[in-house]
Amino acid sequence: MFPLPHLALKPREKLETGFLLPLRNIVLLPGVTLPVVAGRPRSVSVAESVMMTEQKQVIIAAVRPEAVQKLEKEEKAEIESLEELYPIATLAVVHKMLRLPVGPIQLIIEGQERVRIEQLLQTEPTYIVKFERLPNLTVEAAIAAGAQQQSIQALTSALKSLWQEAASLNPNFPEEVLTVLLNIESPAQLAYQTAILLQQEVPKMQTLLEQNDLELLLRQVLADLQKEIEVLRLRGEILGETKKEIDQQQKEFFLRQQLKKIQEELGEVDSEKQEIEELRSRLATANLPEPAEKQAKRELARLERIGSASAEGGVIRTYLDWLLEMPWNKTIEDNLDLQNAREVLDADHYGLSKIKDRIIEHLATFKLKRMARNEDTETEKPERHDERYSVGTVICFVGPPGTGKTSLGRSIARALGRPFERIGLGGLRDEAELRGHRRTYIGAMPGRIVQALHRAGVKNPVIMLDELDKIGMDYRGDPASVLLEILDPQQNYSFRDLYLDLDFDLSQILFIGTANDLSRVPAPLLDRLEIIELSGYSEEEKLAIAEQYLLPRQIEKAGLPANAVQLSTETLRQIIELYTREAGVRKLEQQLGTLCRKVAVRYASGETTPTIVHPEQLEELLGPPHFWREEKRKVSRPGVATGLAWTVQGGEILFVEAVLLPQGKDLTLTGQLGEVMQESAKLAYSYIWSNADALGIDVSAFKSNGLHLHVPAGAIPKDGPSAGVTMVVAIASLLTNQPVRTDTAMTGEIDLSGEVLPIGGVREKVLAARRAGITRIILPKQNEKDLAEVPQDAREKMEFILCDRIEQVLENALVRRQMNQPVV
Known part of the structure; x- marks a missing residue:
């Protein structure tokens, strides 16, 4: 808001009185003639009062944006104060008034000079203000103020040159307007006329009206006109390129028609007819299913009518190519020799005996299903179609990166003698990537499943769906939901790709999935998978x-x-x-x-x-070694315990550190712990406090001290319940002043009653402990069965202590000094 100068500071003789007409969305500049409409009662009264004066002069002021909103919302609202108007206005002369039979009054006004409104004297029934005339922006005044005459002349000349260029770029630009612009001698008048022709917003126009420096005014208008010319130039280039493309298409059409006539006169074969005949011949020998054949004939007839030279003809030709090249009925005979499969798996992978056994079981089931299908081919019922090839749920290899999940899929394909295709699902968010795009879209393509079948050339390849846990979901759909249909044997025998728009039988495909983290696989999809876990290697x-x-x-x-x-x-x-x-x-x-x-x-x-x-x-x-040979703590001290954790990368060891905070309060947790791990820490703290007497701990240690529990590597998020045992041991070690054995690591979930509950990932955790040089591991009693998964050499060289109570854990983890010696 511009400050209004106090009337006492102005000489009385400089102030004049006049009628005020406020206008919305219009800024009148000096020398510009515009039609305006007076519609509200006060504006109509101003117009009538002005026409009764001899000079017919009126002050035209623009309404501020916030006041415009008020006027637009309320039909009877009026301007009530100067704060609702811009103070710099234009003194204008009314040349003509036209009173319509019904509605507002139309005025033809011409701006004369700039004024500053000083005081609003009256609002009812008309607006009357006191105003002061502002100096005109003349070349002489600008030179007197320090401007260079050459600069003003150059800017004026540049404006006229730009208007000539603008007229050449716009064929609809009126010649008479250009003539008027080129004949204007006053630089200020040329700037104002330019601003009006550019049709800028009210705030921009008001800025130009308030400009007191002629050279700055010319520079501002010149910059705005240059931007407008750039837009005109770019528009012309775009229209030219579009016209050129259209002309080229028309030229090609006429040339093709002429070539067609010439070929008919010479008796030569029409290339387009030859293409149609070639497609018809391929269709006759393609052995398509009945629905696909009907669709292909219908599209071929359309192509023959419209021709392949048109844009739609190209789309139809591409669709027919996909339709004819898909392996609708082409299969490859499986090698179901289980001994050969065992030899292939042993040749490609070391160890993994249980996983290989599970794969052989899968292939054995597949072989028996095939034999049963061959026996019942003549009598099978249509409603049992989904059971013809199904071998149960789809197997999915789950394990850390680098454990051989993808290579196992390749080995299965090699053992069966089938083509192998891998579909990477990492980062997939658009369900059309799997289901295909409708042909109405530009650049439509079949989905990845159909593309994989097209590459394989048979309808029964081995397709690996890699990285199932990295599928995304956004506004383009949920790809995981499409996978439900693809993998479900109750549905996939009639999978419909949106591009082909035909049912395709996926039941003969052997699908194999892979994932690193099962927690990120959607539950409905996980229900259709049979999980085979690949643990880390020793x-x-x-x-x-x-x-x-x-x-x-x-x-x-x-x-x-x-x-x-x-x-x-x-x-x-x-x-x-x-x-x-x-x-x-x-x-x-x-x-x-x-x-x-x-x-x-x-x-x-x-x-x-x-x-x-x-x-x-x-x-x-x-280069230098990337890791130390051992990571276990070499020096034991109270308050530090070694735990075991499972991650997507495999097993890891982690340390839990506890310290007392004298005169502190409550439990402090650091190390970027997840919600489950924070709950384990609170459980450990509460258990130690509630059993302080049995553990030989003075309860006053809890009341007069706070406890800080920290898990190092704070930049890495950590979560899971299996650190509960480690936290109990760390806190008990601190409060009993008994260090934890450095050759011992532990894992297990706890509850408030002191039970040690089972956990997962035993094999990975044991291998991580062995890599760190740890020889003793404390495990929950219920995890004894999982030790069968641990490699034999690790079981022989490590000691496993199975506990079902926290007291047993403390007995085996702490280095006993003097029992029942409290820490105060």
């Missing part, structure tokens, strides 16, 4: 895998002879311990690939003698 298993699979593969990838790189068992063991820390073997393979590439450089330089890599050379070839 050190001995990694050693065997590296020797038998990884190293020979990396030597071959590097283009080296088979014996070019030789690694001793100790060298491989150090690579596993010091350069990788993972559940799978992907990082291990990357490190072996690095070694092979180092040797490849030597071979390429002419040194072709086999390279034997010794352990002491690893730092030179692979």
Whole structure:
């Protein structure tokens, strides 16, 4: 809001009195003639009063935006104060008034000069104000104020040149308007006329009216006109390109028609007819199902009518290609020799005996189903269609990265003799990626399932749905819901892709899923999967895998002879311990690939003698070790316990630290703990407090001290109930001043009654403890059965203590000093 100068500061002789006409959405500039409408009662009264005066002068002021909103909402609202108007206005002359039979009065007004409204004297029945005339923006006044005459002349000339360019870019620009603009001699008048023709918003126009510097006024208007010309130029380019494309299409059409006539005169075969005949011939030999054949004939007839040269013809031709190339009835005979399947799995993967057994069971069921189908082919009922090929739920491999989930799917396909197709679902959010796009959309394509079948060339390939736990969902749909139909044997025999718009039988496909974290797989989808878990590998298993699979593969990838790189068992063991820390073997393979590439450089330089890599050379070839050989604490002190955790990457050890806060209060938790882990900490705290007497702890230690519980690596989110036992031990160790054994790690869920409840991921946690050099593990009693999953060498070299009460855990975890010696 502009400040209104006090009337006492102005000489009385400079102030004049006049009628005021407020206008919405219009700013009148000096020298500009506009038609305006007076519709509200006070505005009509102002118009009538002005026409009765001799000079017919009126002050035209623009209404502020907030006041405009009020006037638009209330039909009878009027301007009541100067705060609702812009103070800088225009003194105008009314040239003509037209009174309509019904409705408002129309005025033709011309702006004369700028004024400043000083005081609103009257609002009823007309607006009367006191105002002061402002100096005109002349060249002489600008030069007197310090402006350069050359600058003003250059700006004026530039404005006229831009108007000439604007007229050339706009064929509808009136020539008489351009003539008027080019003949204007006053720079200010040219600027005002330019602003009116650009039709800018009220705040912008008001800024120009309030401008007291002629040179700045010209520069502002010049910049606005340049922007408008850029828009006109870009519009012309777009229209030109569009017209060129249309002309090219018309030219191609006429040329094709002429070529068609020439070919008819010469007796040559029409290429378009030849294409139609070729499609008809392919259709006759395609052996399509009846619905697909009817659809293909209908689309072929449409293509023959409209021709393939049109845009729609191209869409139809692409659709027919997909329709004719899909393997509607083409299958490949399975190799159901279970002994061959066992040999293939053993050749491709080390260990995983239980997983291989489960795969063989799956293939055995599939074989028996096939045999039963062959026997009942003649008598099978249509309603049992969904059971013809189904072998139960779809198997899904779940485990950390690098454990061989995808390669197991490839091995299954190789054992069966089927083509293998992988569909990556990571980050998939649009369900049309699976179900296809409707042909009404530009660039429509079939879904990924149909594309995989098209690539495989048969209707019974092995399709791996990779990364089921990384499917997303947004406004484009829920891909997981589409997967329910694809994987469900009760539905997938009539899967309808939106692009093909025909039912396709997916029941003969062997689907295999993979995931890292089952908690992120939607529950309805999880219900249709049979989970096969792949745990992490032990050190001995990694050693065997590296020797038998990884190293020979990396030597071959590097283009080296088979014996070019030789690694001793100790060298491989150090690579596993010091350069990788993972559940799978992907990082291990990357490190072996690095070694092979180092040797490849030597071979390429002419040194072709086999390279034997010794352990002491690893730092030179692979850099400093990435991990310490052992991660367990070397010095034990009260308040620190070692726990075990499961992550998507495999097992890990974690430390729980507890300290007393003198004169503190309550329990403080840090380390980015999740809700479940925070509840475990509160349970541990409450259990120790409630059983303080039995544990030899002075209850006053709780009342006069706070307790801070911390899990290091605070940048990593942590959650899960299995840290409850570790937290109890850490707190008890602190309050009894008894350290925890550094060779012992523990895991287990707790409750307030002191029970130790079972947990998951025992194999991964045991392997993580062994990697850290821990030899004793405390487990819940109910997890005894899970020790069968732990590798034999780990079971032989580690001690497992099974507990079902917290008292047993404390007895085996704490280094006893003097019993019942409280910490005060």
